[in-house]
Amino acid sequence: MENPPESTYCGKCATRLDSSREPGEPLPSVTQTLHAAPEELGTGSTFAGRYQVIEELGAGGMGRVYKVHDTKIGEKIALKLLRSEATLDRNSLERFSNELKLARKVRHKNVCQMFDLGEAEGTRYITMEYVRGEDLRQLIRKVGRLSPGQAVAVARQVCDGLAEAHRLGVVHRDLKPQNIMLDEDGNARIMDFGIARSLSGEGITGAGAFIGTPEYMSPEQVEGKDVDERSDIYSLGVILYEMVTGRRPFDGETALSIAHKHKYETPEDPRKLAAEIPDSLARLILKCLQKDKAARYESAQALNADLALIEGGLPTMEKALPKRKSVTTRDITVTFNLKRLVVPALAVLAVAAAVIILVKVIGGKKPSPAAPPSSGKASLAVMYFENQTERPGLDKMAVTLLTTNLSRNEDLEVTSTQRLFDILKLLGKQDARTIERSLATEVATRAGVKTMLTGSIIQIGGRIRLTAELIDVKTGSIVGTQIEDGTKYDDLFAMVDGITEQVGKQLGGGKSVGGLKVADVTTSSLEALEQYQKALDLMMRWDNPSAANLLKKAVEIDPKFAMAYAYLAMAQLSTMISVFDPYTDLTEAKNTLELAKKYSDRATAGERIVIQMTEALLNRDITNAAGFGRELLARNIPAKWAGMSILNEHWRRREFQEGIRMAKKMIENDPTAGNAYNGLAYCYAYLNDYPAAIAALNKYIAVHPDDPNTYDSAWEISLWAGKYDEAFRYADEALRTHPAWIWYEGHAGLALIHKAQGEAARERFRRLERDSPAWRGTAAFYLGLSYLSDGRHREAQTEFLRAPGLAQENGQKRNEMMYWFFLGEAFLIQGNVGQALAKFEGAEKASAQYYEHDFNPVPLTRRLYAGRAFLRQGRIDQAVSAAEEISRVIKDRGLPAEFLDFRFLLEAEISLAQNKPEDALRTLGRASFFARHSSPHFWRAKAAAEEIQGRWDLAADCYRKFLGIITLANEEFYDPVRYFYELSMADYNLGRIAEKTGNAAAAKDHYQKFLERMRAADPGIPEVADARKRLAALGS
Structure with a gap:
């Protein structure tokens, strides 16, 4: 049977029909094999004058593989003989050789090293690492x-x-x-x-x-x-x-x-x-x-x-x-x-369009180049160097050193490596292995610089040559060439010094700036620099744990490497949010930063400001951190946390419009700045502009789809807005796109609790516990929250009691500590003050196992909770003593003023117990933004104070916080048990307020929602009986 002329594949054997084949030329078969090399090497024989055969390891389509002893290097290796050259054309062999040369550069503990492609005795062969x-x-x-x-x-x-x-x-x-x-x-x-x-x-x-x-x-x-x-x-x-x-x-x-x-x-x-x-x-x-x-x-x-x-x-x-x-x-x-x-092979062509999609998502038009620096100085970007040596990473090290050293020249304005990386991210080229001239020009144009520096590092025999070219970004013409030579890799530092002087002289109007030795402000160790360079690459990708490991190696090699210590402190901090968490111990990062300060004479002027800004953050001094951030931006040094320090200051002062302007400025400078989109969204959310907040978060997701914080923020703000279905959708979307983000099972369940779908929520929590043993404690705790929100307090207590033990089994000491507090709060809600006080004491004991340094804020938390328990018993004097002890502990341990929030929260409740609502409100007014942002006790006390004074609308606003402001359950001064209990009671409280304002229809609606949520509640909950009574009186 003949194949029709238009056939692409043979109808009998499925072989591709080659239209370029000459008439009569035989078709290649789909079962075609490569003939084995005819050579066979006997045990004990020597091949190519150096490889003594130990044994044959196998044979296959490419030939035979032997375990051999390489007499030249004195090691066992594997030798693979290929079929004879007659069956490989010249182009194939050239391609084969080039591919293996490239593969040979892969050196990693999880890769078998390829050594060489050679020819001897008429046979081609490959040598590689021998693995047992x-x-x-x-x-x-x-x-x-x-x-x-x-x-x-x-x-x-x-x-x-x-x-x-x-x-x-x-x-x-x-x-x-x-x-x-x-x-x-x-x-x-x-x-x-x-x-x-x-x-x-x-x-x-x-x-x-x-x-x-x-x-x-x-x-x-x-x-x-x-x-x-x-x-x-x-x-x-x-x-x-x-x-x-x-x-x-x-x-x-x-x-x-x-x-x-x-x-x-x-x-x-x-x-x-x-x-x-x-x-x-x-x-x-x-x-x-x-x-x-x-x-x-x-x-x-x-x-x-x-x-x-x-x-x-x-x-x-x-x-x-x-x-x-x-x-x-x-x-x-x-x-x-x-x-x-x-x-x-089915010949189908596909074109990727990820960058086009990204640009459409984040603005609909191509971002314009940045405005050129207005300082009047010569502007420069150190772009890329081609590495033609056998030392991997030498190109990136050269770029880092040149950027650092040239930035010391007061006549130059040098764009930071971070800024250039951000532009590459915008173009979807952050992982580009090589940067062509056209891409470099695009990046430099967007950076707003007039000149870029590129070049190469070449190894010729025993010499190393560093060649640099200054290129006019607008015209593409080379305006200067610089060359420095060395004899070893460690000469890179001296070669960079020479290039720095030549570039400075050329761009500085002929003025010579000598004496700028890059080792004076970095390190003199190439090995330390290599670890540092790799760490910076990881930090730009927000992989702080991996970066920290490399930075520790860098300072082990060079114990006086100032900026390695500075970045290590940042990596140990993990995220900037950590400085706002009262339970995060910053001691390790502070100790590391002390070493950066000690050796700060080995840092540039701009880097010393970065060190000062980091110190302010670690001291939770947001105002000074923002001041240093402004100084960095004024010097055109876009340090990673400079803009965020300023944005956080606006946040703390509740200057949300100013925060929006700052976030937009950050995005204008870097359209991929995820933290800026996040900050922008929360500023909008605090102004109740939820559509704008969600729009910012959708851009955040588009720019950083693999950052779990994107979906977390979208989930959280959807809950703030009361869009429970949207919150659930974001949680499920996170799981669908990133199966390993298993905690989003919990997020989905918490959204379902807000929808009063307790059983559906419990299904998600049980799945989390079943599939993820490390999350068993969290899953048990979430199960308790779901029962609590349904009024099923006994079942909630059973789950809450499981959580500390499961956390302990998994070595989760912080979780164990906090679960004791929350378990105590659950007992307090039920009126079991003795058990509550015992659990609070248990939390303080657990904290001694969690904190490794002198820092321990848990005694403050224990006194806050114990004071509230005392009030439940009418023991106001003991509650007052607990508040005074909080101040004494803060003073004795030298804790920042923000920790006084623990006292303010307790004193507000003391004032309520004394029927002094105005005093309670004044005390709450002294609390920091973070207590307002994250403490359910703040809003419960404020609601009670406003209600006592008959300010019904303000009281209702406070009760509504428990219908979605999930930060009250998961950030800073959080208490999820109190939050979800108040969530379960929110419609009851809002119904009462509606009755007092004469809105019977709203009151009935709230009572009906409350009773529907409580349909399986434990008997004896007084609010349930009262809601039924009130609803009946309203004529339901």
């Missing part, structure tokens, strides 16, 4: 399937290796269990980087063929489209699926049938095959297996971050791999069996 162990395929066959914890542990290591390879531009393209080695130390090692990509050309496989293993190929590989790191993410998703279920998502009789399934069929939910798989892990796997690569994780780092969250919720005992015997690399699958590797 077994491959993942063997392990799966031996144990059937891995536990979720074991699978996640392996996958995380693979992600680490992939991340490093992808950073260097290397995509594996044939990731599979056979290519993942588990060595004797338990490390996962990725094998054969660079080979599959090298084999994808026509010279090796024939036209229309594609290299890859069908069972693990991404849909775009099946179609023959361009692939990137997301193709490796897909393959890793298949491997994860196989690890936890014991089978692959797609199998078939032929390579083509399997490829077809990858392209068109939906994989079965892995939970149907293994019920013990957590929902979060199943969702993560299915996200990796999305057909559209844009819907997958965008990077190995993003995938690894979610895996880490899932791993944290799994029992520790699950994470160890099964014991295995040691085997040699003979057991690694080294074959490239092209019966399964080659499938027809």
Whole structure:
């Protein structure tokens, strides 16, 4: 049967029909294989004059693999012989060589190192690291399937290796269990980087063929489209699926049938095959297996971050791999069996448009370039340097050093690295491995500079050359070239000094500025600088924990590295919000910053201001922090927290319009500034402009879709606005797009509580407890809140009693401590003062296990809660004594004035007990913004004071705070038990207020809502009986 002329594929064997084939030329078969190399090496023989053969490890489509002793370096390595050169054309060999040169740069503990491609005795060969162990395929066959914890542990290591390879531009393209080695130390090692990509050309496989293993190929590989790191993410998703279920998502009789399934069929939910798989892990796997690569994780780092969250919720005992015997690399699958590797390539072209979408979302038009600096100084951006040495990262180190040193020249205005990174983010190029001249020009134009500095670092024999070019941004012409030479990598510092002087002289009107030695304001250690540089890259991506580890290494190498200490202090602080949390111990960050101050003579003038601003923040001195922030911005130094320090000052002063202006200015300077969108949204929310707040948050989500805070803020402000369905939608959307964000199960449940759907909420909390052992304490506590809000206090108490023990089991000392407080509050609500006081004391005892330094605010909290308990018993004198003790503890421990909020909250309740509502209101007026923002006791006391004085509208406004201002349950001075109890009573209280104002219809509506919520409440709750009585009197 002949194929019709218009056919693309053979109707019999599915081989692609090549239209360029000459008449009579035979068709390449889909089952075509690469012939094995004819050479066979005997044990004890020597190959290429240096490789003594120890044993043969395996044979496959590419040839044979041997374990050899390299006599030149004195180590065991693996040697892979390729088929003879006659079957590889020149272009294929050149491409193969280039790919392996690139793959050779991947050096990571989770990657098997590729060494070289060589030729000897008429045979091509590859040398690589020899690894002793077994491959993942063997392990799966031996144990059937891995536990979720074991699978996640392996996958995380693979992600680490992939991340490093992808950073260097290397995509594996044939990731599979056979290519993942588990060595004797338990490390996962990725094998054969660079080979599959090298084999994808026509010279090796024939036209229309594609290299890859069908069972693990991404849909775009099946179609023959361009692939990137997301193709490796897909393959890793298949491997994860196989690890936890014991089978692959797609199998078939032929390579083509399997490829077809990858392209068109939906994989079965892995939970149907293994019920013990957590929902979060199943969702993560299915996200990796999305057909559209844009819907997958965008990077190995993003995938690894979610895996880490899932791993944290799994029992520790699950994470160890099964014991295995040691085997040699003979057991690694080294074959490239092209019966399964080659499938027809479907030629379909796809174009990615993520940047266009981003620009549309955040403003609908292309952002305009920034206005040029108005100082009159020469403006400069140090853009990029090409690294042509064998030392990775030398290019970024050069950029950092040049930016730092040139910024010391008073005649120059140098744009910060952070600012340039922010512009790259806006363009969607923050992860670009190389920056072309056109992109550099675009970034410099947007930065508003007139000149940019680019260049290269070249290693020629024993010499290192640093070449820099000054380029006029507007015309593109080179206005100056600078060259410095060295003999070793450590000469980079001196070479930067030389370039600094030459650039300064040229841009400074011929004036020479000598003596600016960059080591004086950074470090003289290249190793310390390398750790510091990597840490800065991570901090720009908000990965503070990883950055902190690198910065600790930097200061170990150079104990006088001032800015490494400064950034370490910031990383230890984690987020700026931490300074507002009264329970966060800032001692470690303060101690670190003291070292930055000690060595601050080794920092630039601008960096010293950054140190001062950080110190003010750590001292919770918001006013001075904002002052330093303004000084930094006035000097055109856009430090990471400068704008936020100013915005937080406006927030604290309740200057929300000023805050809006500041946030908009931050966004104008950096349209990707997520914290600015967040601050803008909360300013709008405090002005009750919820549509504007949600619009800002939707832009925040669009700009930073992988930041969990985006959805958290949208969820929270939706609750503020009373849009409970929207809050629930944001929580579910977060779970759908990021399966590892398991805490959003809790968010969804809390939204359902606000909707008076207690049983539906409990379903979400039970799922959280079932699937995430690390969240069991939180889930139990949330279950208690759901029962409490339904008036089922006995069941609530049962769940609250479970929470501290579960937190203790998981080593969550802060949670354990706070659960004791909240449990005591639950007893206090029921009138059991003795039990309440005992729980408050238990919280203080637990705090001694939590805090490692002298800082401990829990004695203040205990006195606040105990004082309120005393008032419940009518013991006003003891409550007054508790308030006085709060002031004494603050003074003795040198705590900031903000901690007086604990006293003000107690004194307000004392005034109410004394029937002095005006005194209560005056005392509440002395409390900080943060108490107003986050304490349910503040609003409960204010509601009572306003109601006593007959100010019904003001009292009603206070009671409405408990219908969605969720910050009263989860931030700073929070108390979720008090908040959700008041939520359960809100309609009852609002009904009473409506009655007093003569609004019978509103009163009836509130009482009906209250009684509907309380339909299964415990008997004996007086408000329930009173609501029924009042409703009857209103003529329901």
